[in-house]
Amino acid sequence: TEFNRWFENIYYCASSTEITDDNIHLYESFGNNARKFFETYLYYRYPDKKDFDEHLKRFFGEEVIPPILVRKLGDETSHAQGDIENHLLPFDEPEITGAAKLILKRLEEIDKDQFDALISCIKQE
16 A cells, blocks of 8 residues: 555665665655655544644654654655755755654554554565
């Protein structure tokens, strides 16, 4: 499903060691895929009427930085929000890889069954 593909993109960005011609598409689409993954996952996890930012805070717990980082990546690389200069700069591989690792770590901590099922989908392919 698309949900699995969005997760797969996050997974490969977390495990990648460098940007190459073979994987640059993962970095180019990371913000959009992370945003879509969270919009879908958090909608079902927290079906209340709170906004997306509040759901990100609930997902990440007491930490303040991770949801801000993930939101920043989603906004800057997905919706062309903010300054146009943000979109002309090269991708920040460590920032994207770090955000992807945080997402995976937290998903595994709070929803191990979902995490394991998504990992098994990647390994089946």
